[in-house]
Amino acid sequence: MTTTQLSGLLPELEVIRADFPILSRTVAGGLPLVYLDSANTSQKPQVVIDTMVDHLERHNANVARAMHTLGAEATEAFEGARDVVARFLNAPSRDEVIFTKNASEALNLVANTLAWAGPLQLGEGDVVVTTEMEHHSNIVPWQLLTERTGATLKWFGITDDGRLDLSNIDELITERTKVVTLTWVSNMLGTINPVAEIARRAHEVGAIVVVDASQAAPQLPVDVVASGADVLVFTGHKVVGPTGIGVLWGRRSVLEQLPPFLGGGEMIETVRMERSTYAPIPHKFEAGTPPIVEAVGLGAALEYLTHIGLDAIHAHEQTVTAYALEGLATIPGLSVLGPLDAADRGGAISFEIAGVHPHDIAQVLDSRGIAVRAGHHCAKPAHARFGVQSSTRMSSYFYTSLAEIDALVAGLEYTRSYFKLS
Template identity: 60%
Template sequence: MTFDVARIRADFPILQREINGHPLVYLDSANTSQKPRQVLEAMRLHNERHNGNVSRSVHTLGTEATTAYEEARAKVAAFINAGTPDEIVFTKNSTEALNLVAHSAGQYLALKPGDEIVISEMEHHSNIVPWQLLCERTGATLRWFGITDDGRLDESSLAELINERTRLVSLVHMSNTLGTINDLSRIVARSREVGALVTLDCSQSVPHLPVDVRGLGVDFIAFTGHKMLGPTGIGVLWGRFELLAKMPPFLGGGSMIETVTMAGTTYAAPPARFEAGTPPIAEAIGLGAAVDYLNELGMAEVHQHEQDITAYALKALADVPGVRIFGPATPEGRGGTVSFAVDGVHPHDVGQVLDALGVEVRVGHHCAKPTCVRFGVPAMTRASFYLYTTTDEIDALARGLDQVRKVFG
């Protein structure tokens, strides 16, 4: 189908809002995306007509809820080309998914002093802190890739960094601050040479470009619903089934068991093993509706639109005096996220002036403080785009930055 941004925007009620008397310009989709009517309606219909708990009732509502929940799992599996829906574990977000891997895969690997885990300076805190905690528990050592001046992973020490002591590598697929889309083929190949598992944080990539988990050749990926038109409270861990089947559970409770006695417990097969308690049912159904919406548009088309918008934004911001852009200077190998600084103006002040004009951006360290430290700034301003972003909105951002310069001299 033709990528008709005006028609797409009509599906998003919130985009009709005004902020401080100005049309809403929403440039914070890397933080959380907006939801189309189709997602909102799917969740409303479920709650009004089919609300019941899953995998534990034989009555009609429980059966309908279970069917819809498992249909959502199958949709997500197909969306990323998983081998089977049983490789899809629903979590509450990417953070929980990555913590699940750190906890359960960490136990499976039986890490000990002398073992090493490799990450990078480019990571979101959710892909740093769980590994630091795992190293504290096991005595393993955490090591990391640096970042080049143009915002890409520094692979110059690849062979030394990933070595025979490396047990697990966990990296971001697309940076939430720099917008960098990492080509991880060399890193994955090296990890395979030494027998290390590979995890990817795909929170920013799965919503914005075609992702084929089998093509990536990794062991786990994590992503979240609220960045891909879905609701908050639902995330996804994909893992190779043979690994999930060997890993111990992350949480204990109802629905994750095979049998329980007072003397001990045996666990259900994945994915149920990792979904203790009542799951986010309506949220999973909303995520399934979001997948339907993205499939209708086509992820290659979504990615191309964002490439066009990003190219336009890089040029527009480069033309604003005093603006320093972080990350790759061209849209190649870059997603729809542009972080920048305005000379002499704190990002919080930039954000406040832009908000007064109806332009919504994010300011701060973006849960990626080591990246800010690498580039010598305490914080950044970030504009992030999605399938509903227009060039007119980029123009509004550029005009807003001109106003920032006027206000702060």
């Protein structure tokens, strides 16, 4: 690659890598760790680890209940994290930010409450539209919803080059369509989808737009207003935050029409034996003791990403992805699933090597200290579309170096020789 092509790399990459303790690990008998599984879960910078430890050591208490200093400090930290998320998403109001266990729970919250009651309730004859490239978490809840309500599930297909096939958009999104739900960035194909364009069409027929931003939030500037989403979800562990914390953002007008998802403490206004009334958003959807320290860690993670800059992170990802696509193209028998232009994709690249099972590829790479994922990546329909059972997936992030991509390419060349491929 030319110097111009590499201009997107973060100039402070080595300083950034030093923020992540795990990246200095050795594995496989002393080899340096090459971590290329960030689409699965990202690594955590020291500031996130320290923030969570400090909270547990000095401020641990339940929120919104305890009438003492620690309780006040815990509540301030927890609600402060909500403010950070709102700024990160350019949300019009902090009250539109709901903490969940993960993105899967957030999607299930929406799909389930749309089946229960209220002005937005789905019924027989209504249509939910999704896509063939979704993570299972954005397929199964909608299958359950349509089975329970008598609504119909339809979906956009995928073109041969790994993009959404929008040629029949007017046939899929009609006056019967009540929900359009799609991933912003595919976790398998890496495809970046035209969310705003699809949202405009959905809104023309009065449909709600639900966006899975689990792969977008880590690597793209996410503006919920500009996206056209009515609901948007992402998960903490993919944005250098902890596991056990997710985010559901929703337009106030949508959230206020949905019934509560779980019942219990904090989500109530008052409880009588005859009936209960419920707290306003966001607490209406946050029953019981929330993931307090996880939310605090997520706040620290998003502040860290904001400090680096999502535009800079995206530019780095595009450069590393382009470099990886160029390197993978040199491996005989290797085929990439998804777009081959880095400008149109995220950092996850799924591929096959003719004659070698993906699990075998991953195991050989692991023996050389290189961490990738093998399997269907919770995207079986997308694999079926391309006639494959599974694939190997490498996924970079803003802490990935070009030397690590070189190590991957060398590891794949070694894999071919190991299996004696001609």
